[in-house]
Amino acid sequence: VVGFDEQLKPYVTDPDGKPRKALPKPGAKDDAEHAAAEYKRFSALKKDVRAVAADQISRLETAMVLGRRWPAAEFEQLLAGHPLLWHLVRRLVWRTTAGEAFRCAEDRTYATVEDDGYLLPPDAEVGIAHPLELGAALAEWSAVFADYEILQPFPQLGRPVATLDDAEKAATTLKRFEGLKVPVGKVLGLTQRGWVRGEPQDAGIECWISRPAPGGFSVVVDLDPGIAAGDVTWEPEQALGAIWLDDTGGGHWRRLGSTRPFGDLDPVTASEVLADLEGLTR
Structure with missing residues (x-):
């Protein structure tokens, strides 16, 4: 059989x-x-x-x-x-x-x-x-x-689950991961979990990575110094910058006009985003 x-x-x-x-x-x-x-x-x-x-x-x-x-x-x-x-x-x-x-x-x-x-x-x-x-x-x-x-x-x-606290739901940026330094390979690994690399900007640098969310907007994570599209190993370590919600899925320059609170994320998407970012530390 x-x-x-x-x-x-x-x-x-x-x-x-x-x-x-x-x-x-x-x-x-x-x-x-x-x-x-x-x-x-x-x-x-x-x-x-x-x-x-x-x-x-x-x-x-x-x-x-x-x-x-x-x-x-x-x-x-x-x-x-x-x-x-x-x-x-x-x-x-x-x-x-x-x-x-x-x-x-x-x-x-x-x-x-x-x-x-x-x-x-x-x-x-x-x-x-x-x-x-x-x-x-x-x-x-x-x-x-x-x-x-x-x-x-x-x-x-x-499956690991996580929740936003009340202050995070009311905020327009997610502070708990800001400044976290991780190997570029782990950032790139997020693409296996539905994240999308940002469009290359000046000198071919990808300055953010984003994850589409139900409702037509995206969770965006700014990256410093950014990923070199032509050679992803050029900068072996990335620091996570501002994490915010964007209505277009665009780049980090749109953050100044973002007014969406993280409470707009449904609980499942919020849990998946938090679990993905927490996974960068392991």
Whole structure:
């Protein structure tokens, strides 16, 4: 039997259910033609899935962060009913816009955190639950996944969360990270988490990095001395400058006209931004 793990890596199980990383090599008693062909077929499967797995995992994580929702029919057809993506779908907690959380059981039914059956309303919209959206039920869901030994394709239930304090919500700049000095490689690593490098300015220097936020604005972090577009290693260390909200996603010169308070960020986006910036210190 062929299965897929939490990273969509295929494996096979023996008749007794013991997992193996690959098919046994054809033996003397096997059909020489068919056994060799199936061995090659499994090798091709591993190669094909490797090409799409990282993209699909990243796609679903981005959908959770951005609050992407699917109508129930599309969720069941394109995700829960998909022969490959199903193996990722069943390792996540899902949530309707009405606030009902559920998981997909191995028999392809849906279950609540109490392990009761759940019927998905046909008019529901479904998304991947962010831990902030699960509230007090987060610990219960974590216990369920631990009991069933379900490994997740990306951090969901164990994802770091953070909040702005009242003073930060009222402010138009975020002070807690100003002056932090970090290797340029860590700044560039933010692009793997949805951040966008600023447009090169004089002498090809990128003076900021930004993260789009729901609502059409962006979180902008000024960089000093900035990243040299032609050679990112030219300045190996970057100091974080002002952190602010921009309506256009533009550069640092727009900061003087910015009046948006950080309270305009929704809790999930605020948590992701704070976690990303705190991650620069590790």
